[in-house]
Amino acid sequence: MAESDGIEKLIRPNLAGFTGYSASTSPDTLAGKVDMPLDNIIKMNANENPYGCSPKVLQALADCPHFHIYPDDGQQELRKLLAGYVGVGAESIVVGHGSNTLIDLIVRLFVEPGSEVINCVPTFDIYRFSTEICGGTVVNLIRDDNFAIDVQEVKTAISDNTRLIFLATPNNPTGNVIPRQDIVEIIETGVPVVVDEAYYEFNGETVVPLTGRYKNLMVLRSFSKWAGLAGLRVGYGIFPPRIADYLMAIKIPHNVSVAAEIAVRASLSDLDYLQSRVKDIVAERERLFGELKQVSWLKPYPSQANFIYCEVLKGGADELYKELQRKGILVRYFDKPLLKNSIRISVGKPEHTDALMKALRELED
Ligand SMILES: Cc1ncc(COP(=O)(O)O)c(C=O)c1O
Numbered sequence: 001m002a003e004s005d006g007i008e009k010l011i012r013p014n015l016a017g018f019t020g021y022s023a024s025t026s027p028d029t030l031a032g033k034v035d036m037p038l039d040n041i042i043k044m045n046a047n048e049n050p051y052g053c054s055p056k057v058l059q060a061l062a063d064c065p066h067f068h069i070y071p072d073d074g075q076q077e078l079r080k081l082l083a084g085y086v087g088v089g090a091e092s093i094v095v096g097h098g099s100n101t102l103i104d105l106i107v108r109l110f111v112e113p114g115s116e117v118i119n120c121v122p123t124f125d126i127y128r129f130s131t132e133i134c135g136g137t138v139v140n141l142i143r144d145d146n147f148a149i150d151v152q153e154v155k156t157a158i159s160d161n162t163r164l165i166f167l168a169t170p171n172n173p174t175g176n177v178i179p180r181q182d183i184v185e186i187i188e189t190g191v192p193v194v195v196d197e198a199y200y201e202f203n204g205e206t207v208v209p210l211t212g213r214y215k216n217l218m219v220l221r222s223f224s225k226w227a228g229l230a231g232l233r234v235g236y237g238i239f240p241p242r243i244a245d246y247l248m249a250i251k252i253p254h255n256v257s258v259a260a261e262i263a264v265r266a267s268l269s270d271l272d273y274l275q276s277r278v279k280d281i282v283a284e285r286e287r288l289f290g291e292l293k294q295v296s297w298l299k300p301y302p303s304q305a306n307f308i309y310c311e312v313l314k315g316g317a318d319e320l321y322k323e324l325q326r327k328g329i330l331v332r333y334f335d336k337p338l339l340k341n342s343i344r345i346s347v348g349k350p351e352h353t354d355a356l357m358k359a360l361r362e363l364e365d
């Protein structure tokens with residue numbers, strides 16, 4: 001952080017020592033650090049879709065003459081389209097600039113200083129990020145050795161101050177799901193529960209059908225992964241209509257761009273194409289898992305998402321990350337108390353798996 005110039009006295013005290021979210025490396029930041037053109041870099045570090053978006057999205061964007069006009073702040077068409085895709089009423093849908101911003105919006109609706117938010121760690125760090133920014137306290141419950149959550153522990157952690165419980169399924173970065181019965185038991189506590197299904201299309205398990213029954217259930221989805229729109233930023237949530245009304249009221253105006261609107265429309269008109277790419281990614285995930293299991297010094301964990309979490313049993317994960325980066329392959333690495341010496345590999349195309357395995361074998365020699 002820059003040297004103090006007195007500004008610290010004026011910013012909110014709870015943000016003075018705030019730890020930000022550590023985002024994945026982008027190829028642009030590697031100029032001069034790798035011995036290859038940046039276009040050749042194999043990006044397996046941010047759970048993006050290696051096939052990109054639907055060609056219909058590219059065409060629709062190229063054909064759009066309306067980028068000088070603000071998007072519909074009420075999201076009327078988008079909400080209807082997404083409601084049709086999900087199978088709920090349009091009044092239940094709220095769309096965001098990526099599902100990250102919906103996490104932030106939900107936290108802003110429920111959390112104030114003194115509020116507690118239950119978080120099952122290790123998990124997606126934005127739950128902590130947004131809670132702390134709002135001055136709330138994160139109550140971290142540690143998952144077991146296979147990253148499963150303990151429902152009893154969640155129930156015991158609920159206090160009068162609990163305002164939200166976050167459940168990611170599949171979980172990032174570990175890839176495992178939470179059994180539906182466990183989710184139901186947690187919802188039945190009556191505390192507002194956010195089930196984050198950012199990777200839903202890769203496993204097909206959802207609690208959306210329960211949203212009509214429970215007034216405290218919110219489900220989040222993303223277009224970043226399955227639909228290849230990470231760069232355009234589109235996520236949405238399925239909410240009890242009353243909560244959706246509040247979220248629509250407090251969101252920043254025009255929070256979804258015209259380009260994102262067009263991209264959603266075109267993606268939903270090309271579902272067969274996108275779903276067949278998802279199938280390719282799921283098949284490749286299984287092949288990659290089998291290949292990684294052959295590497296004696298890695299311990300891959302089974303995944304229902306589009307990435308695989310691996311413990312590094314010999315040598316440092318940071319060294320492995322750097323070696324792979326030198327060879328033009330980006331992965332995510334962790335070395336913190338709950339994610340010790342490990343990497344997360346996003347599933348790519350078959351040729352990306354081949355290049356990664358070749359690099360790992362070379363490192364073994
Ligand atoms: C569990 C989880 N939720 C939400 C997101 C955010 O996705 P988006 O790109 O829609 O903001 C991610 C992205 O990595 C994620 O892993």
